[in-house]
Amino acid sequence: MAIIGIDLGTTNSLVCVCQEGKAVLIPNALGETLTPSAVSVDESGEICVGAVAKERLISHPQASAASFKRYMGTNKVFTLAGKDFTPQELSSFVLRQLKEDAERFLGEDVTEAVISVPAYFNDNQRYATKEAGKLAGIHVERLVNEPSAAALMASRISGEEEGTYLVFDFGGGTLDVSVVDYFDNVIEIVAVSGDNRLGGDDFDEVIARSFCAHHHMDYDSLDRQKKASLLRLSEKCKKELTGQDETEIVWEAEDKRMPMNNLLLAGLGQNLFDRISQVINTALRDSARSLDEVDEIVLVGGSSKMPVISLYLQTQLKRKPSMVASPDEVVAMGVGIYAGIKERKQDIRDLVLTDICPFTLGINVVNYVDEDKPVMSAVIERNSTLPCSKTAWYSNAYDYQKKITVGIYQGEAFYCNDNLKLGEINMKIRPVKEGDTRLKVCFTYDINGILEVEVTDCTEPESEQTKRKVLVSENLRLSEEELERRLEVLRTYKLMPRGGIRAKMVMARGERLYAQTLGARRQEIAMVLGQIQQAIADGNDKQLNECLRMAEEIFDRLE
Ligand code: ADP
Ligand code: MG
Secondary structure (H helix, E strand, C coil): CCEEEEEECCCEEEEEEEECCEEEECCCCCCCCCEECEEEECCCCCEEECHHHHHHHHHCHHHEEECHHHHCCCCCCEEECCEEECHHHHHHHHHHHHHHHHHHHHCCCCCEEEEEECCCCCHHHHHHHHHHHHHCCCEEEEEEEHHHHHHHHHHHHHCCCCEEEEEEEECCCCEEEEEEEEECCEEEEEEEEEECCCCHHHHHHHHHHHHHHHCCCCHHHCCHHHHHHHHHHHHHHHHHHHHCCEEEEEEHHHCEEEEEEHHHHHHHCHHHHHHHHHHHHHHHHHHCCCHHHCCEEEEECHHHHCHHHHHHHHHHHCCCCECCCCHHHHHHHHHHHHHHHHHCCCCCCCCCCCCECCCCEEEEECCCCCCCCCEEEEEECCCCECCEEEEEEECCCCCCCCEEEEEEEECCCCEHHHCEEEEEEEEECCCCCCCCCCEEEEEEECCCCCEEEEEEECCCHHHCEEEEEEECCHHHCCCHHHHHHHHHHHHCCCECCHHHHHHHHHHHHHHHHHHHCCHHHHHHHHHHHHHHHHHHHHCCHHHHHHHHHHHHHHHHHHC
16 A cells, blocks of 8 residues: 655645656645645535635635644644644544545555655644644654755655755745755755745735835735735746746736836845845854855745845855756655655655754753752754654752653753743652762654653662653643544545635635625626536536636636
């Protein structure tokens, strides 16, 4: 049975499978490889995922959500059409859709997947990703870091197995730059740096702001709907500038237009370029590598398609970055290859795949100077290769102490309180003089970045006791019963049937355009929408297809 590879992105998600040693991207019902990571609940209570949901973000904001990956592993609640969902649950709908698309494509059931996550994802976020898989009925075979997947893909394409890669992943709302080593069949992330508030969306916004300035309007005081319309037009303009050097934004409903070109865009993005440059410098500095030691610069993420970006990188890094595939598909293809390796297909050489632990993991120790501020004692250091297991010894800090609380933390800060607390283990100990307790603390960090901590009191052989814990923040972790209960609830939500998706997509697009236009054009849209509804009500497929074709033609013209 096939294992699928999934790139569960903030903006777009993809699913890929390995066939005859090659990564094959699986198209969705609309024939596209990219499925927007958006979810919407429609009037009948059905869940739509992808392009339809993305359209509905504008026309039905109260019933739709996107960018929920940002909140993975937190307690944030999204309310869609009056129903509450966690980020994991919304992600599970996206996964369910991708799984269905894959099953249809492969003609068999799919139950296992490899999913990519950002290298900086902490335990909570990784755990939440696995939970999203469970909620979608998928066993997550393993998680891989996005830059590792990109480097794997780059090495396959270039045919160079050995090398140091700088992976520049510029997505919709995030920038991740990683230095990755690939030597002796081992892929290792040497350093990661990023800005999780910097992405293609920011370019949309600078275009939108400049449009407003051009027309003496105040961007910040636009209402929600107008802002969304303008941002959409700006994104369209930005994408057009990938294929051509100049274009024009036309805001139909407001009867306003503005020319735009790549030179202007480069000027508007000056601030953003400075931030990009900082992220690259940090990654290189942390990796202790010079630019000369980097063998290949790999462009990843939809925003890397922008000519202003590749040109900027070329001048900054004094080298032409390589484009190994369409940048927004690289990670997914790499994950597909990983999935193939997991399946142990004959046609793939057996690679040893490793990842590193991006954070230091440790416990609290007493700070005698300020007892309210325990300090961090590292057990597993940042950048250790996974899987890894480390043991450290500790003792009681005070005479006749009866209890020791071992707090488990993740992070680089000196004081524990500034790091992320993952959990704690309480040990009752025999009261002895300070320093006489012998406490063995063992950390085991597995290949998926999930941590198991074992604390053993070894003070006296006869009283030896061990406590063990698998860690992610306890309050974020669902118990088996809760998980079952949520699964029951989620099962009651049906994904929109595949056959209706095209009609739904055209309707959603039409509704969005209706909201965005006025006058005669608006009437024309209303008429087309009416015809589609009629055809659906009549159950006349031939007529429906004809209507849809006509509607698409009209909408294309209007856009
Ligand atoms: P993520 O990894 O964050 O889910 P992607 O890598 O798919 O997202 O990138 C999405 C971003 O890429 C969006 O901001 C989108 O506008 C931008 N993008 C996609 N195609 C193009 C293009 N042809 N030109 C410019 N930007 C593009
Ligand atoms: Mg991505």
